[in-house]
Amino acid sequence: MVFTTIFFSLGCSPREEENEEISLMTMPDLVMTKILDDVDFKDIIKLRKVCRGLRNSIDHLRPYKLTGxxxxxxxxxxxxxxxxxxxxxxELDYAKYGDHCVISTRGNENHPKLIRNTDYMEVFENDISGLLRNQKSLLKCVKIQGWPWNAFYSPLTDGVVVEEDSDSDSDSKMEKWKKWILEYFGTVGIRSPSLEYSGVRLFYQLEKMNKGDVLTPAVIDRFFNSLARILQNLPTRIQMTELNIRLLKESHLANLPIDFSHMDTLIINRIHLKSPTSDERFRSTKRTMNVVTKLKNWERIRQLDVVGFKVSVPIRNFLAHKSIMELSVPSISVDDIVAMKEVSQCLGSELQ
Structure with missing residues (x-):
């Protein structure tokens, strides 16, 4: 980005002009708005990393107009x-690197950056808070997915998979995978006096350092608490037409300040924990999702899928509002069956 600045001086000596320091922070809002209008979203991400003052100015002047x-x-x-x-x-990545945080941005020429003595989840919370603060338009789709295992490559690998086999082409698969990792992390990797790893070495370092980490209920609670703080600090409640969320318990959804008035589809899945200890602890808790019926404007949701949880609320409470529904119920009453039959007759089809 090249900025050209023209000054008209009245009663100001040339020496005074030469000594005047020019920066983005001293420019009028009109000029800053024009600059921000001419840069893409990736450049906005870069500018927000310069300093706190510029980050606050950008967040104030430029809504990000996210759709997903x-x-x-x-x-x-x-x-x-x-x-x-x-x-x-x-795409943004926030990874734990010991007591530090590694940030990687896919889609531009940036190399991964190391932020020392900072928790990766704190960096994530600060960044996303700024990006969503001025989000005024309706989001089309929001996906919040929790997985029990680590993966330090993007899930969008276009079919590049590492397989442990003895086929003759296994070496070529590995080379193709390594090449993709290099492209993803950058050919140099972390630029730091004490950390000069290539992309592949960075990948193996992350794998090695976080090998023992598992997704526990405490980690999941911490993530959803962080997400709740992000949404609570927004000027208005975030709105979306579709929410696809994978969580562990119903309070994770209940504590998120979301405006459901425009939501058409809500898909809820349960996170299956990998640790036996975590699974045992989770089995001792109630796996219900009755909170759905307590969400404000939940009646507006047309499609509701709840997978991995039981809903003990009477089925008839849903039939008047939902045209597509997938629920697991512990039992069903005669009144529910009659209500389902009446609805199917009105729709001209049978419910299954």
Whole structure:
């Protein structure tokens, strides 16, 4: 980006002009708005990293006009895909590196950056808070997915898979995979005096350092608490037409300040924990999702899928509002069966 500045001086000596320092922070809002209008979303992400003052100015002047948000969280990593109004996407990675945080942005020429002595989830919370603060338009789709295992490559690998076999082409598969990792992390990797790893070495370092991390109920609670704080600090409640969320318990959904008045589809899945200890602890808790009927404007949701949880609320409470529904119920009453039959007759089809 090249900025050309023209000054008209009245009663000001040339020496005074030469000594005057020019920066983005001293420019009028009109000039800053024009600059921000001419840069894409990736450049906005870069500018926000310059300093706190510039970040606050950008957040105040430039709504990001996001259309989609995908949050993929794992034991030691959070992967984000942001979709913008012009059809472009940008991917952000926040990974734990010991007591530090590694940030990687896919889709530009940036190399991964190391933020020392900072928790990766804190960096994620600060960044996403700024990106969503001025989000005024309706989001089309929001996905919040939790997975029990670590993966330090993007889930969008276009079929590049590492397989442990003895086929003759296994070496070529590995080389193709390594090449993709290099492209993803950058050919140099982390630029730091004490950390000069290539992309592949960075990948193996992350795998090695976080090998023992598993997705526990405490980690999941911490992520959803962080997400709740992000949404609570927004000027208005976030709105979307579709929410696809993978969680552990109903309070994770209940504590998120979301405006359901425009939501058409709500899909809820349960996270299956990998740790036996975590699974045992989870089995001792109630796996219900009755909170759905307590959400404000939940009646507006046309399609409701609840997978991995039981709903003990009478089925007839849903039939008047939902045209597509998938629920698991512990039992069904005669009144529910009669209500389902009446609805199917009105729709001209049979419920299954």
């Amino acid at each position: 948000l995908n949050l993929d969280f794992r034991p030691s990593r959070i992967h984000i895909i942001l979709s913008t109004h012009n059809g472009s996407e940008i």
